[in-house]
Amino acid sequence: xxxxxxxxxxxxxxxxxxxxxxxxxxxxxxxxxxxxxxxxxxxxxxxxxxxxxxxxxxxxxxxxxxxxxxxxxxxxxxxxxxxxxxxxxxxxxxxxxxxxxxxxxxxxxxxxxxxxxxxxxxxxxxxxxxxx
Numbered sequence: 001x002x003x004x005x006x007x008x009x010x011x012x013x014x015x016x017x018x019x020x021x022x023x024x025x026x027x028x029x030x031x032x033x034x035x036x037x038x039x040x041x042x043x044x045x046x047x048x049x050x051x052x053x054x055x056x057x058x059x060x061x062x063x064x065x066x067x068x069x070x071x072x073x074x075x076x077x078x079x080x081x082x083x084x085x086x087x088x089x090x091x092x093x094x095x096x097x098x099x100x101x102x103x104x105x106x107x108x109x110x111x112x113x114x115x116x117x118x119x120x121x122x123x124x125x126x127x128x129x130x131x132x
Contacts, residue, residue, distance in 0.1 A: 005034070005041040015050055025053060030067050061093060 008019050022040070025031045030053055033040040042050075049070055056066040069089065072082035 004044055006047065008033075008040045008042070011042050011047070011050070014047075015054065017050075017054070022050075025050070025063075028063055028067060030063065030070065059090075059093060060097065061089070065089065 006014065008022055011017070011022055012019055022031065022033075022042075026033060026040070031042070031046045031049055033042045033046055035041070052070060053063075053066055056069070057063070061069075069082060069086050072085055073079060075081045
């Protein structure tokens, strides 16, 4: 296989995704592999896009938002619009993640308190039962 093209199996092995995932991304117009009969051949562009898709997913971006950002590559301003928009959305998303983390920290603290309270109550009940 050419250094420029990869089969679906090679993509799966290289990036740790399933063939179903790649076909799904293709159906959502995130990837556009070449076709040789039934065979899909992924270009360097597809590989770069897949890396960005996987990174975006890791950061919690919805696929539609990832697609919109990827599509800005073709604006023709040396990717300035794409970078600018990506940075703005990333800043907003970072704030959302921080807010979620604060909520989780509060929930964890509350749950720890409830577990401590429940443990004391259970111990008290067991002591009362043993004393009888």
